[in-house]
Amino acid sequence: MTSPYEFTKEQWGSRLSEHPRFRTDQVWRGLWNEARELSDITSIPRSLREELVEEFASSLSIVSHVESDGGSTSKWAFLLPDGATVETVLMLYEDRATVCVSSQAGCAMGCTFCATGQAGFTRHLSPGEVLEQVMFAVRAAAPRRLSNVVFMGMGEPLANYSVTSAVLRRLHQDRGMSARHLTVSTVGVAPAIERLAREGLPVTLAVSLHAANDETRSELVPLNRRYPIARLREACQYWIETTGRRVSFEWALIDGVNDTDRALGELSALAWDLKAHVNLIPLNPTPGYLVRGSSKERVREFRDGLRESGIAVSIRDTRGRSIAAACGQLAYVTDGRRRAVSLRPRAESR
Ligand code: SAH
Ligand code: SF4
Numbered sequence: 001m002t003s004p005y006e007f008t009k010e011q012w013g014s015r016l017s018e019h020p021r022f023r024t025d026q027v028w029r030g031l032w033n034e035a036r037e038l039s040d041i042t043s044i045p046r047s048l049r050e051e052l053v054e055e056f057a058s059s060l061s062i063v064s065h066v067e068s069d070g071g072s073t074s075k076w077a078f079l080l081p082d083g084a085t086v087e088t089v090l091m092l093y094e095d096r097a098t099v100c101v102s103s104q105a106g107c108a109m110g111c112t113f114c115a116t117g118q119a120g121f122t123r124h125l126s127p128g129e130v131l132e133q134v135m136f137a138v139r140a141a142a143p144r145r146l147s148n149v150v151f152m153g154m155g156e157p158l159a160n161y162s163v164t165s166a167v168l169r170r171l172h173q174d175r176g177m178s179a180r181h182l183t184v185s186t187v188g189v190a191p192a193i194e195r196l197a198r199e200g201l202p203v204t205l206a207v208s209l210h211a212a213n214d215e216t217r218s219e220l221v222p223l224n225r226r227y228p229i230a231r232l233r234e235a236c237q238y239w240i241e242t243t244g245r246r247v248s249f250e251w252a253l254i255d256g257v258n259d260t261d262r263a264l265g266e267l268s269a270l271a272w273d274l275k276a277h278v279n280l281i282p283l284n285p286t287p288g289y290l291v292r293g294s295s296k297e298r299v300r301e302f303r304d305g306l307r308e309s310g311i312a313v314s315i316r317d318t319r320g321r322s323i324a325a326a327c328g329q330l331a332y333v334t335d336g337r338r339r340a341v342s343l344r345p346r347a348e349s350r
Helices: 010-016 023-034 046-055 115-119 127-141 157-173 188-195 212-222 231-243 260-273 294-310
Strands: 063-068 072-079 085-092 097-100 104-106 121-124 148-151 182-186 205-208 245-255 279-283 313-315 331-336 341-344
Touching: 010 023, 072 127, 097 212, 104 294, 104 331, 121 157, 127 157, 148 157, 182 188, 182 231, 188 205, 188 231, 205 231, 231 245, 231 260, 245 260, 245 294, 260 279, 260 294, 279 294, 294 313
Parallel strands: 097 148, 148 182, 182 205, 205 245, 245 279, 279 313
Antiparallel strands: 063 072, 072 085, 085 097, 104 121, 331 341
């Protein structure tokens, strides 16, 4: 069955072509402005509603829901119709509500420190499957307004380019979200960064850098062998020139690996050249990577070092760690019987 969010407005128009035109508007408004399930769009006649409920179904079934941080962080695991699973995280802050969506079930990029990378790739998600995660979060956040969408869940959004760009466009056009409040985080698929720059959608771009020399970066992020730092830098420059927007670099601090003074110097030089913002992420524990995150003290020193070099820098909070919902901890695997098994961190590294 098709997800109601898979259809564009034109497709709804054709599906409802035997009905008066305003029915399409009613369905559309119900789905997008009011974030209703089809069964809940009471402005349309009951017979039509029942017909549509028979024909369309959400592609997400909830398998689990966990909360932390006093209820302000929630993680859902969803089962998709073919048995694949994805996770979605909703974070409520004082001034905004952000959903972190998955763009793929699993990920093929194999970054060593990331639970999703450790679990491997299952498949790409469809536009409807990503959009439904957002609209689910819209409902879950109510009465708060969902203000931000970040592609920082499972998967590499730029490896599923056509879906990611379609979803961004539709969130902007159909849901009316500000492009600046849509953030794509990429491990550095250089040609896709350039392609996204040409889309004319001023979204926020975050690049998972983690190391500013090729040797270390290739160890952490295997894709660096294909698109080394010089190539990635070229793509970032193209992004800045084409969109007029800055990039931000994400850097998960790993004890003794990329938190050294040498690493600080290399990052400062690159971030300064590109006028990039740096977002430091305390490493979140994952089951398959036993290297420790940097101490809190080292994280602060590293931040201060960047500041002294004139770099704009922030430290990301570690929300959701206790429920394995923080950055890099999302991995939901199923066995043949479709019983979901969550990968939990072995230990908190603080
Ligand atoms: N594939 C994309 C987006 C999903 S990952 C990307 O890699 O950018 C979202 C962010 O979490 C990335 O910056 C990623 O590097 C980071 N991350 C992965 N594993 C992590 C971990 N164990 N601790 C902290 N951050 C991690
Ligand atoms: Fe994939 Fe991003 Fe995890 Fe790397 S960090 S394995 S690109 S999800």
